[in-house]
Structure formats: C-alpha cells, structure tokens
C-alpha cells in the first residue's frame with residue numbers, strides 16, 4: 001500500500017526524471033483508446049439509493065471500465081498483475097450531464113475480503129478498501145494529491161524550488177473523489193481537502209454492500225471544477241460540459257484482505273490503476289497522463305429512446321393513440 005509519503009516521494013522522482021528526458025514531455029505522448037461517456041438527461045437520473053445498477057442498464061449504459069483495463073501495480077505480494085475474481089473485480093459506469101454539469105458514476109465492486117471503514121473512522125486511514133475516481137474536466141493538468149491549502153502554500157513557499165509551482169497551480173488541479181465503504185452505512189463520497197464539495201449541491205451518493213458482504217454498489221455524481229478552492233465554492237469555477245468535449249479521467253483502488261498484525265499495514269494492501277494509453281503504470285498524480293474520455297450526446301446511446309417517444313409508447317400501452 002502506498003502511503004501519502006510514498007506518493008510525495010514519487011512526485012519528486014518523476015519530476016526529476018521528466019526534467020531529464022528531453023523531448024519526451026508526458027502530455028505529448030501518444031494516447032491509447034479514448035473512453036466514451038454518454039449523456040444522462042436530467043429526467044433520467046438514476047436512483048442512487050437502490051443498491052443496484054439496473055436503472056443504468058435500462059437507459060442503455062454499459063460499463064465504461066472493468067477490472068480487465070486495470071493492473072495491480074503495487075506491491076509485489078500478491079504478485080503485480082491482472083485483477084479478477086476471486087480477489088477484486090468491478091464494473092464502473094460513467095454518465096455526464098450538461099445542465100447542471102455533473103459526472104455520474106455507478107460502481108459495482110466485488111472483493112473476497114472486505115476491510116471496511118468503521119463509523120467515524122477518517123476517510124484516508126490506511127488498511128481499508130477504497131476506490132477512487134479522478135476528473136480533470138478542462139484538461140488543465142495538475143496533481144490531485146496536492147490540493148492547494150493555505151497552510152500548504154505557505155509551507156511550500158519556504159522552498160523556492162517546489163513552492164512556486166505548487167502555489168501557482170491556483171487550485172486548477174484535477175479533483176480526486178474517494179469511494180469509502182463503511183460498516184453498516186451507505187458508502188461515503190469524499191474529496192481530499194475539499195470537504196465543502198462533499199455535500200449538495202456539489203455531490204451526492206448512495207449505495208450498499210450486498211448480502212454476505214459480496215459486492216458493493218455505489219452510485220453518485222459530482223460537479224467538476226476548473227478551479228476548486230479549499231476555502232469554499234465562492235471563488236471556485238465549475239467546469240462546462242458539452243457534447244464532443246474531451247475530459248481526463250482516472251480510476252484506481254486499494255484492496256486489503258486478510259490482515260496480519262506482525263506486518264506493517266501499508267505492506268499488506270494492493271493498489272490498482274487504470275492502464276490505458278499514456279496511463280500505463282499510471283502516475284495517478286499527473287492528470288495529463290490520465291485516459292481521455294469523450295462526452296457523447298444522449299441521442300447516440302445504444303438503446304436511447306427520446307422521452308417524447310417514451311410518452312407515446314406509454315400512451316399506446318394504455319390504449320391511447
């Protein structure tokens with residue numbers, strides 16, 4: 001399991017490597033396939049609290065990502081490699097809404113052994129299962145780990161090498177949303193350093209863990225931001241979403257199973273990352289290397305039925321014209 005400290009160490013390492021690899025800027029690397037995300041109309045919004053994704057399927061949505069596009073990237077035990085039953089496997093649906101601008105997600109996450117957060121336990125405590133979705137809707141780039149805070153900016157400015165870049169990011173970073181499964185409660189949606197965004201009108205979620213602690217279903221939505229400030233929404237800038245737009249998306253997770261008391265917690269988990277195009281061995285903190293996703297209109301959805309036609313179908317079923 002990679003701790004925050006590990007990640008920050010890696011940030012420094014990658015910055016160094018990039019700076020010493022002339023002609024190979026991350027943003028210019030060729031990309032692999034582009035994910036397709038279909039529009040969800042306001043009147044179609046799924047039930048977030050029914051513990052199921054059949055409402056998505058009825059609308060013609062199918063999983064944007066499954067575990068086959070992910071790789072277990074850390075650590076070597078269990079061996080780094082492909083995911084799947086019986087260890088961890090999942091289906092992740094995405095939909096987007098133009099007005100209000102929202103990214104919807106539906107996640108069915110299956111795990112052989114759950115390490116759930118207890119009631120009141122901090123969202124980022126080590127040793128618990130969690131899933132994360134990242135979004136950079138204006139493709140500005142930026143490190144979602146380094147959500148700029150006043151304290152952080154002040155600290156970093158003491159170091160001229162890192163401070164200038166950090167504070168100049170001006171809260172343009174990608175946003176990173178954690179799915180936190182809790183014992184006896186609906187899973188929680190959490191954004192690092194942006195507690196204000198984890199409530200209406202900025203986000204909403206629901207879900208449940210299936211019988212016999214099988215598969216977790218979590219669904220929800222969040223508003224993406226071009227600028228997202230730590231102190232609140234006042235100066236923050238909501239992203240504009242429109243058909244044909246290309247956004248950057250990340251997904252990954254941490255799986256802890258049987259825990260040994262004689263081994264450090266962070267050595268017992270497995271981290272997995274989406275592996276598409278430039279995101280091969282994806283540096284989760286660098287959104288310019290996240291997979292691209294194109295936003296497609298609802299009319300292009302495989303089984304889309306315009307709401308007007310639905311009205312006629314329903315009318316006919318009741319004996320109408």
Ligand SMILES: [Ca+2]
Pocket residue numbers: 046047048049050051052053054055056219
């Ligand atoms: Ca549902």
Ligand SMILES: [Ca+2]
Pocket residue numbers: 086087088111112113255256257
């Ligand atoms: Ca597992």
Ligand SMILES: [Ca+2]
Pocket residue numbers: 111112113114115129255256257
């Ligand atoms: Ca687990």
